[in-house]
Amino acid sequence: MSGNVRRGFQARRLRGDPRRVARHAVAASILAVASVRTQAPPAADTILVNGHVITVDARFSIAHAIAIAGGRFTAVGDDAAIRKLAGPKTTTIDLRGQTVIPGLADGHLHDAGGGPGVDLSRTRSLADVLAAVGARVKASRPGDIVVTNSDWHEAQLNEHRLPYRRDLDTVSRDNPVVVVRGGHEYILNSAALAKWGITKATPQPSGGRITRDAGGELNGELIDRAKALVQLPPAPPLTIEALVEQHRKLNAAGLTSIRYPGASVEQYRLLQQMEQRGLLTIRVNQLLRFGADNAEAMRAAIAASGLKPDEGDEWLRIGGMKLGVDGGFEGGWMRQPYAEPWGEGGAFSGVNTMKQSAYTDVVKALNRLGWRVATHAVGDAAVDEVLAGYEAANAERSIRGKRWTIEHGFIVDQDQFPRMKALDLVISAQDHLYLAGPSLVNYWGAARAGRTTPMRAYLDRGFVVAGGTDSPVVPYPPMWVMYHFVSRDTISGGVLGPDQKVSRKEALQVETINNAFLTFEERIKGSIEAGKLADLVVLPEDFLTCPEKDLEQMRVAMTMVGGKIVFTAAPAAVRKPLRAQ
Ligand SMILES: [Zn+2]
Numbered sequence: 001m002s003g004n005v006r007r008g009f010q011a012r013r014l015r016g017d018p019r020r021v022a023r024h025a026v027a028a029s030i031l032a033v034a035s036v037r038t039q040a041p042p043a044a045d046t047i048l049v050n051g052h053v054i055t056v057d058a059r060f061s062i063a064h065a066i067a068i069a070g071g072r073f074t075a076v077g078d079d080a081a082i083r084k085l086a087g088p089k090t091t092t093i094d095l096r097g098q099t100v101i102p103g104l105a106d107g108h109l110h111d112a113g114g115g116p117g118v119d120l121s122r123t124r125s126l127a128d129v130l131a132a133v134g135a136r137v138k139a140s141r142p143g144d145i146v147v148t149n150s151d152w153h154e155a156q157l158n159e160h161r162l163p164y165r166r167d168l169d170t171v172s173r174d175n176p177v178v179v180v181r182g183g184h185e186y187i188l189n190s191a192a193l194a195k196w197g198i199t200k201a202t203p204q205p206s207g208g209r210i211t212r213d214a215g216g217e218l219n220g221e222l223i224d225r226a227k228a229l230v231q232l233p234p235a236p237p238l239t240i241e242a243l244v245e246q247h248r249k250l251n252a253a254g255l256t257s258i259r260y261p262g263a264s265v266e267q268y269r270l271l272q273q274m275e276q277r278g279l280l281t282i283r284v285n286q287l288l289r290f291g292a293d294n295a296e297a298m299r300a301a302i303a304a305s306g307l308k309p310d311e312g313d314e315w316l317r318i319g320g321m322k323l324g325v326d327g328g329f330e331g332g333w334m335r336q337p338y339a340e341p342w343g344e345g346g347a348f349s350g351v352n353t354m355k356q357s358a359y360t361d362v363v364k365a366l367n368r369l370g371w372r373v374a375t376h377a378v379g380d381a382a383v384d385e386v387l388a389g390y391e392a393a394n395a396e397r398s399i400r401g402k403r404w405t406i407e408h409g410f411i412v413d414q415d416q417f418p419r420m421k422a423l424d425l426v427i428s429a430q431d432h433l434y435l436a437g438p439s440l441v442n443y444w445g446a447a448r449a450g451r452t453t454p455m456r457a458y459l460d461r462g463f464v465v466a467g468g469t470d471s472p473v474v475p476y477p478p479m480w481v482m483y484h485f486v487s488r489d490t491i492s493g494g495v496l497g498p499d500q501k502v503s504r505k506e507a508l509q510v511e512t513i514n515n516a517f518l519t520f521e522e523r524i525k526g527s528i529e530a531g532k533l534a535d536l537v538v539l540p541e542d543f544l545t546c547p548e549k550d551l552e553q554m555r556v557a558m559t560m561v562g563g564k565i566v567f568t569a570a571p572a573a574v575r576k577p578l579r580a581q
Contacts, residue, residue: 046068104537146176165189168187183328192220256536286319320371320404
């Protein structure tokens with residue numbers, strides 16, 4: 001099918017409201033059940049009965065049973081109607097009253113975390129961090145570089161602060177240590193600073209910063225483009241086996257669709273091989289990231305890749321081009337200076353990683369070539385740059401209905417909402433605040449931290465918001481995302497910005513149908529309706545009525561993708577058909 005033609009049509013019909021599509025599918029589902037009674041269609045491969053099915057259709061209707069054939073839902077309704085669809089070869093799953101929701105999606109997930117470095121994901125204090133690093137140092141040879149994994153944050157530590165150079169020196173005098181935190185920063189011990197010749201005389205790199213403590217000494221922290229001063233040992237090459245293992249972990253958390261927010265052509269080729277070999281257990285939409293700083297370099301990179309906008313199918317598809325214009329937690333580019341002075345006397349307002357003129361050039365070139373753009377923008381000054389770039393592209397050739405995005409959109413000001421609306425942008429938002437809340441209060445002050453990721457404001461203004469985590473920056477469990485969006489609770493700093501809470505219904509839409517909308521797939525997934533791909537999750541408690549705190553730690557009982565069980569927590573109540581063999 002020609003993606004662009006159909007997508008343009010969808011976009012016009014939808015006008016930014018995924019619920020409209022769902023309404024058609026509901027009608028189809030009722031018809032499907034009704035027609036069974038008279039025409040006896042082919043039997044289902046699987047039926048799920050005796051459940052509490054939150055369909056997330058247009059009316060947010062509740063059903064009790066589902067029939068699946070050929071990897072798609074064929075009927076959704078009550079037990080009696082669905083049981084009639086069972087034949088001698090149908091597998092029956094008795095849900096025993098458990099809740100079923102559509103398969104969950106993460107619109108911004110780099111990887112599942114982990115890796116060969118020092119694991120800090122379960123540390124809860126600076127002492128834990130130093131013990132973990134120190135143990136690896138002891139097991140290393142003289143001169144070996146000790147590197148940590150990135151999937152942790154200082155807000156999970158009792159002290160709510162980073163381990164700095166002097167802390168790291170206490171566990172490693174001679175081995176260079178590089179603590180990696182999230183996607184935007186390293187912290188080095190003295191041996192590492194010496195190894196790469198970083199001193200107080202090193203100039204601040206453009207688009208990055210070398211941080212100092214209150215006394216003016218280097219504290220070991222390197223942000224954004226300053227990370228280029230360090231050459232880490234190469235990571236082991238990504239393999240199909242590693243991707244399979246990661247996808248299994250994501251399935252166990254209830255994820256059935258992910259969007260990689262900027263990955264390589266090589267990774268896409270591996271995923272294609274996985275699809276051909278039947279190894280994909282999760283649906284993948286991949287944005288490309290080429291790191292091209294000007295239009296000519298971008299055109300050359302695209303030509304060399306041989307990839308086309310939106311190529312792929314329901315398992316694997318190219319979703320657009322990822323760009324970025326500012327830093328992360330510690331470098332989001334703001335209109336107003338940070339509350340934390342960072343040794344710059346109150347003048348620090350974040351990091352601009354791609355200048356306006358270069359950014360606008362690249363965006364316009366991508367638009368001319370028919371590529372959708374997704375831009376990382378954390379601070380309001382970064383959002384200004386993105387809007388200026390998108391508006392310039394839109395003036396040449398409309399981007400409305402093409403679902404260009406702002407990735408993250410932490411801090412957005414009142415005057416920016418109408419401009420975002422005029423461009424028909426979709427918001428890709430994550431639960432960073434859940435993990436990093438206390439740090440963001442330190443960096444930006446309580447008021448600004450409290451309006452980080454303003455979900456209520458986005459939804460009230462009619463934006464489609466697709467949820468996710470930015471894993472491994474924030475751990476991947478989607479239940480954390482929904483818990484945080486409904487409670488605005490944080491892992492260690494209490495509730496921040498309670499006026500931005502959303503309802504459970506909205507949180508579920510954000511994690512399902514809105515993500516399908518983000519990737520132009522709301523007609524084929526994102527809700528439990530006849531005709532859609534049979535992606536679902538079984539939960540032990542009722543998502544809509546259980547105590548709020550239960551949402552945070554709720555474990556998934558079963559995950560199904562395309563009608564196949566890809567994860568089950570315990571032996572499911574599955575009744576296999578009797579086979580004559
Ligand atoms: Zn990211």
